[in-house]
Amino acid sequence: MSKIVRFSISLERDLLKKFQRFCREERFATRSEAIRQLIHDFLARRAWVEDAEDVAGTLTLVYDHHRSQLRDQLMKLQHDHTDLVVSTLHAHLTAHLCLEVIVLRGPAKRLREIAARLRGLKGVHKGELVIAAVPQETHA
Ligand code: NI
DSSP states (O other), X not given: OOOOOOOOOOOOHHHHHHHHHHHHHTTOSSHHHHHHHHXXXXXXXXXXXXXXXXXXXXXXXXXXXXXXXXXXXXXXXXXXXTTTEEEEEEEEOSSSEEEEEEEEEEOHHHHHHHHHHHHTSTTEEXXXXXXXXXXXXXXX
């Protein structure tokens, strides 16, 4: 077993309250125990989809449609990756905001890359990638 090290983290009071409630509900003995478990789970899940060659996913974006350049960039990136982009759902949320759900399919690594580029565009307020399916036989 590797050596235990200590480090401190800073977070918002509200988030800490939620975390403490989570620890109570999940009956973790200590907060360290809970953090260890969360980090472990997160990294394991990430590693699992890391190498998967064929996954499906959705990327949800919320953006300001008044930025005309942004609309063009979003469109161009999707047209440049028709091998990954399966379909797009668009909803006009408010006078200013649009919601777009992009269905993606392909190697997990490439989905992450295109998701990072799309949500990194200026004017995108929120971008969340959910990997929806991973082939069962990928890992023993
Ligand atoms: Ni719209």
